[in-house]
Amino acid sequence: MAGNVAPFGPHYGFGLYVHWPYCSKICPYCDFNVYAAKSRDNGPLLQAINDDIRIHRPRMPEHGALDTVYFGGGTPSLLTPAEVETLLATADATFGVKLDAEITLEANPNDIMRADLRGLKAAGINRLSIGVQSLRDNALAFLGRDHDAASALAAVDRALKVFRNVSVDFIYARPSQSLDEWGEELSDALALGAPHLSLYELTIEQRTAFGKSVERGELVPMDPDAQADLYDLTQTITTSAGLEAYEVSNHASAPKYRSRHNMIYWNGGDWIGVGPGAHGRVTVGGKRYASEAQRQPNTYIANVQALGSGWSEAGALPSLDIARELMAMGLRPAGGINLDRIEMLSNTSVPREKIDVFVEQGWARFDGAILSLTPSGWLLADAITAQLAP
Known part of the structure; x- marks a missing residue:
């Protein structure tokens, strides 16, 4: 590589990650910074996130327009099209959003069924990532999901009628799941027709509800060798179906459907993280900074208002x-x-x-x-x- 090209930075991609921390139901495997959604005024948090985006501009004078924007969570599909549009307008006014930018919204199947999808598309969303997790009702109950298999199928079908670029998440390597069971479910997942699948092995983190169940001996994770067999089967089935892996857990039917935002993470690009608990990596003056926003929404809001930053810490990385x-x-x-x-x-x-x-x-x-x-x-x-x- 050319000696004058820095080994990290926005020339490897520049994105914005917006963390919306609320969920209608918190899943027992989830280790993200999430909180139960209640009747609340979204206004103060939305204002803080908008302000936090603006605050980044003077810190990053060398950065151009954004290649990607990613609404993650939590459950950002709880946001209305108008709220999404406001955040995207702030990003565009502050940094610029490229005309061909990838703009992703994570969504749950139940939200897809009641959402104004055309409104979200008009607001600027051009990619949906749907957390289906399974197409088996017993597995969905085990995973603590608030939808069933029928509504998952209906949600993906509804999404594909409005958005061509749709990704669907699944969790496999669940306790006692057999090769035949996963093979059949994966075939059903491929039959959905989505051009992108994210297929994750169940990871049990210590501080989650599942982690506590393992500590109590109530839940036995799958043996690593059995997980490896399921992983090998996953590669065989997806490759033969034309959705070869382009990353450890991600599969796309064509290069244009690969997650450009995630590629920024994997390639060492820059991304701003805004919203409670969001992480970022930004390059300023040849140094790479790691940022982490305050995790509690109220503390995050107070920090932005009082200190002019949602960050709890930001330091130059060695x-x-x-x-x-x-x-x-x-x-x-x-x-x-x-x-x-x-x-x-x-x-x-x-x-x-x-x-x-x-x-x-x-x-x-x-x-x-x-x-x-x-x-x-x-x-x-x-x-x-x-x-x-x-």
Whole structure:
């Protein structure tokens, strides 16, 4: 790579992440910064998020227009089209939003059924990410979802009538789930016709309701070898259906349907994080800053009003930390990572003898300076990253 190209920054993509923290129901596996939605006035939080977007502009004079905007949560589909439009108008007035920008809204099936989808499209949303999680009623009950399989099917069908770019999330590797059961469900998921699927293995975090159930011995997570078998089956089925993985957990029917916003994370680009608990990475004056907003909505609002920032902290990252993060994130997409970027930051060489072993085992590919993992390597991504990271 050219020596004058920085190994991170907005030339690898520039996005805005908006965190809406409220959910109509909190799922037992969820480890995100979420709160139960109640009858409340959204006005103060919306105002704070709008102000927080504006506050970033003088800090980031070198940044151009946004490539992506992502409304995540929580459940941002609880927002009205008018509220979404206001936030997008602020982003456009402050930084500019490119004409071809990807603008995603996460949504639950029940919200899709009652939402003004054409209103959301008119507001600027051009991609929906629908949290279906399963097409089996017993699994949905286990996962604590507030919809059933029939409403999930109806929601995806309704979404595809208005939006072509639709992603659907599923959670598999649930306790005692068999290969046959997941194979049938995945075939049903592919039959939905969405051009993008995000297929996640169930991860049980300690502080969640599921985590507490595991501690009490009430829930036994799936054995790692059984999870690996399900992962291999997932790759076989999706590839034969034309939705090959372009990242560890993400599948698209064509390059234009890949999540451009997530690619910013994986490629070492910049993104602003606004809203309670949102994380960001921004480059200013050649330094990379990690930001985290206050988690509690009321504290976040108060911070923006009193201190002119929603951040609870923001610090410049050491070069070694940036290199390790780039390695961990860069090995997730199929395109891999240019090791020149890692070596430029760490001032050390990534051990080629270890790479040779991974290539020999069929876990990695190494072409020039580009290191990428194969689907079997993705199963070992954390271990490989630990072996190679500076």
